[in-house]
Amino acid sequence: MAPKVPPQPTLEQSTAAAEAGHGHAHEAPPKGIMRWLLTTNHKEIGTMYLIFSLIMFFIGGIFALVVRLELFQPGMQFVNPEFFNQMTTMHGLIMVFAAVMPAFTGLANWMIPLQIGAPDMALPRLNNFSFWLLPVAFGLLLSTLFMPGGGPNFGWTFYAPLSTTYAPPSTTFFILSLHIAGISSILGAINIIATILNMRAPGMRMMDMPLFVWTWLITSFLLIAVMPVLAGVITMMLMDINFGTSFFNAAGGGDPVLFQHLFWFFGHPEVYIMILPAFGIVSAIIPAFARKRLFGYASMVYATGAIAVLSFLVWGHHMFVVGMPLAAQLFFMYATMLIAVPTGVKIFNWVTTLFRGSISFEPPMLFALAFVVLFTIGGFSGLMLAIAPADFQYHDTYFVVAHFHYVLVPGAIFSIIAAVYFWLPKWTGHYPNVRLAQWHFWLSVISVNLTFFPMHFSGLAGMPRRIPDYALQFADFNMVSSIGAFMFGFSQLLFVAVIVMCVRGGQKAPAAAWGEFADDLEWSVPSPAPLHTFETPPTFKRPAH
Amino acid sequence: MSQDDNEVRQAGVRRTVWRSVAALVGMFAFAWALVPLYDVFCRVTGINGQVDTTAQALVHDDVDESRMVTVQFITRNGSGLPWRLDVETRQVRLHPGQTSEVNFTFSNQSRSENWARAVPSVTPNTATRHVRKSSCFCFEEQLLQAGERVEMPLVFQLDRDLPPEVTTVTLVYTLYPVEGKTQKLQAGVKLDEGGEA
Numbered sequence: 001m002a003p004k005v006p007p008q009p010t011l012e013q014s015t016a017a018a019e020a021g022h023g024h025a026h027e028a029p030p031k032g033i034m035r036w037l038l039t040t041n042h043k044e045i046g047t048m049y050l051i052f053s054l055i056m057f058f059i060g061g062i063f064a065l066v067v068r069l070e071l072f073q074p075g076m077q078f079v080n081p082e083f084f085n086q087m088t089t090m091h092g093l094i095m096v097f098a099a100v101m102p103a104f105t106g107l108a109n110w111m112i113p114l115q116i117g118a119p120d121m122a123l124p125r126l127n128n129f130s131f132w133l134l135p136v137a138f139g140l141l142l143s144t145l146f147m148p149g150g151g152p153n154f155g156w157t158f159y160a161p162l163s164t165t166y167a168p169p170s171t172t173f174f175i176l177s178l179h180i181a182g183i184s185s186i187l188g189a190i191n192i193i194a195t196i197l198n199m200r201a202p203g204m205r206m207m208d209m210p211l212f213v214w215t216w217l218i219t220s221f222l223l224i225a226v227m228p229v230l231a232g233v234i235t236m237m238l239m240d241i242n243f244g245t246s247f248f249n250a251a252g253g254g255d256p257v258l259f260q261h262l263f264w265f266f267g268h269p270e271v272y273i274m275i276l277p278a279f280g281i282v283s284a285i286i287p288a289f290a291r292k293r294l295f296g297y298a299s300m301v302y303a304t305g306a307i308a309v310l311s312f313l314v315w316g317h318h319m320f321v322v323g324m325p326l327a328a329q330l331f332f333m334y335a336t337m338l339i340a341v342p343t344g345v346k347i348f349n350w351v352t353t354l355f356r357g358s359i360s361f362e363p364p365m366l367f368a369l370a371f372v373v374l375f376t377i378g379g380f381s382g383l384m385l386a387i388a389p390a391d392f393q394y395h396d397t398y399f400v401v402a403h404f405h406y407v408l409v410p411g412a413i414f415s416i417i418a419a420v421y422f423w424l425p426k427w428t429g430h431y432p433n434v435r436l437a438q439w440h441f442w443l444s445v446i447s448v449n450l451t452f453f454p455m456h457f458s459g460l461a462g463m464p465r466r467i468p469d470y471a472l473q474f475a476d477f478n479m480v481s482s483i484g485a486f487m488f489g490f491s492q493l494l495f496v497a498v499i500v501m502c503v504r505g506g507q508k509a510p511a512a513a514w515g516e517f518a519d520d521l522e523w524s525v526p527s528p529a530p531l532h533t534f535e536t537p538p539t540f541k542r543p544a545h
Numbered sequence: 546m547s548q549d550d551n552e553v554r555q556a557g558v559r560r561t562v563w564r565s566v567a568a569l570v571g572m573f574a575f576a577w578a579l580v581p582l583y584d585v586f587c588r589v590t591g592i593n594g595q596v597d598t599t600a601q602a603l604v605h606d607d608v609d610e611s612r613m614v615t616v617q618f619i620t621r622n623g624s625g626l627p628w629r630l631d632v633e634t635r636q637v638r639l640h641p642g643q644t645s646e647v648n649f650t651f652s653n654q655s656r657s658e659n660w661a662r663a664v665p666s667v668t669p670n671t672a673t674r675h676v677r678k679s680s681c682f683c684f685e686e687q688l689l690q691a692g693e694r695v696e697m698p699l700v701f702q703l704d705r706d707l708p709p710e711v712t713t714v715t716l717v718y719t720l721y722p723v724e725g726k727t728q729k730l731q732a733g734v735k736l737d738e739g740g741e742a
Contacts, residue, residue, distance in 0.1 A: 190561075197561050229572060247580060325590075
């Protein structure tokens with residue numbers, strides 16, 4: 001059973017290590033593409049998720065750069081408005097559903113079994129199926145760009161009637177692709193819940209789980225609760241478009257505002273789906289490099305739970321201007337502000353963990369620290385938007401764009417990058433190249449602020465979202481944003497370079513790659529992690545606090 | 546791991562999966578249940594300007610002569626229907642409790658017969674529940690022959706409980722074609738079937 005050369009050097013090492021480390025032989029994996037189509041190994045599936053989301057991150061990034069190119073100067077330069085609309089829409093859809101969500105699922109696949117001492121996910125074949133649904137879903141979605149009438153052009157929120165009565169003919173394909181992606185997320189969530197609740201190492205209680213596991217458990221519950229609502233909404237759209245129903249059509253007794261209620265009932269928990277796992281990642285990285293235990297573990301768990309519960313009660317803050325009664329506006333406004341409390345608890349805990357720590361600035365720590373600072377800025381602009389009367393001014397302006405990009409780019413994306421740098425030694429057996437990763441960090445952190453900070457100002461001055469042309473007074477802000485966006489986009493090539501170099505070689509990492517304060521179970525298996533780990537469950541030893 | 550442990554684990558996984566699937570089905574059903582719930586909620590509270598489209602008895606107790614309310618009428622045509630909807634007066638001033646009748650004129654400007662419905666909406670929301678209509682063209686769908694003009698009355702009153710801060714009430718009527726009863730108006734324009742409005 002000589003190991004064949006698989007497409008990934010990572011896995012060559014893993015396979016070799018697995019065969020060396022275990023007495024009983026596993027069946028030889030099928031060769032070539034079939035190996036990847038049929039694999040049920042959580043590490044291989046996790047790797048596929050991560051590579052898929054990285055590719056989609058670049059595709060969505062190219063769409064963003066088309067948008068920024070057009071907005072570089074006022075007037076219409078490069079694309080026509082119809083195509084511009086498709087670019088903004090596809091950028092949002094791809095980044096949300098094909099980049100950020102699968103990246104977190106990939107990290108969950110790789111790390112949750114390792115962190116709880118399980119040999120694999122609870123449902124390995126389902127795991128394979130959930131992954132392979134994604135290329136189908138997003139292949140279909142991207143193909144709509146080549147269809148007559150073009151792809152989705154109604155914004156990633158696809159408000160009816162823009163997405164029903166006035167939508168391009170390809171909308172039915174958009175709905176199908178979203179259905180498939182939704183099924184993938186749901187199956188992934190079921191798998192993660194089943195794994196976490198049933199597969200923990202003997203002796204590991206719920207309150208012993210690493211926070212990444214906790215946050216993903218809560219995220220999975222959110223997914224199970226809201227993805228069916230999304231499925232319901234897009235099914236109603238499908239019926240309005242193709243079967244003559246009138247869910248969202250006033251002419252037939254329906255109501256377009258109902259669409260917004262249903263969409264945001266899904267949509268607001270969805271934005272927490274994209275940030276809760278990030279909290280877990282940062283909670284693992286900061287103690288490792290501050291060389292202290294995480295401050296307030298239990299309060300982190302409860303805060304995450306509180307954020308998840310509150311996320312169901314605040315959808316109305318996306319629709320303050322639809323003509324809501326005053327009482328509803330007040331309710332949504334105060335409920336939204338309440339979320340700042342558990343979020344503040346988290347920020348406080350991270351800062352307190354750093355306080356009097358022995359801090360060093362390895363690449364994962366750089367990104368985690370930038371996360372804490374920049375995510376907080378995004379949180380503050382969120383508080384501004386939560387104020388109903390102020391929101392009347394900010395609504396649909398670039399201020400909103402600045403807000404959600406601050407929580408998603410230096411928030412979710414930075415946390416994913418931090419996680420990759422943090423766990424690359426475990427995946428590949430090598431440390432990432434520090435010098436290159438530092439360049440990646442500084443270029444990213446400078447350019448992300450260059451891109452999104454000016455949007456606060458253009459937004460406050462009244463520049464509307466989703467418009468390909470703008471008034472002259474916004475020209476300078478937009479030029480700065482566009483320069484920043486191109487810098488940010490090209491800096492991410494360094495990220496790819498670091499990953500590729502790290503897979504191929506580099507400084508060898510020991511099992512506990514980041515010292516004694518990164519001591520969850522994943523650091524007890526060799527680096528790189530063998531393909532099969534924890535086939536005999538480890539005995540969990542509670543760290544002395 | 547022993548065989549027993551493994552079986553316990555598998556049973557646990559099965560139980561978790563079935564519970565998750567039950568939650569999924571429940572949430573999917575909940576999403577659909579929100580459609581009628583939303584409608585009921587809006588009707589009960591008067592949010593969204595949705596008025597009762599069944600005839601209501603007018604109340605003939607004494608009129609509140611201490612205040613006057615302006616009632617404005619706005620007519621609109623949605624979806625490119627070749628009809629006009631005109632109202633004889635753009636606004637009336639009346640006391641709460643006073644009954645008023647206003648005539649609306651429907652005219653079909655096309656060369657074919659069409660079915661349409663006028664969908665009502667009331668602003669501000671707080672006045673919605675205080676508009677009582679005993680007769681309204683908006684209760685049912687209308688059929689107009691090619692070139693036909695029809696005058697139809699709206700008989701209504703504002704009840705005495707109208708909140709004191711409301712001094713102006715706007716009634717909006719939007720014309721929509723009724724599918725299945727009209728031919729398609731323009732190629733590519735999708736018409737929608739009328740449910741009970």
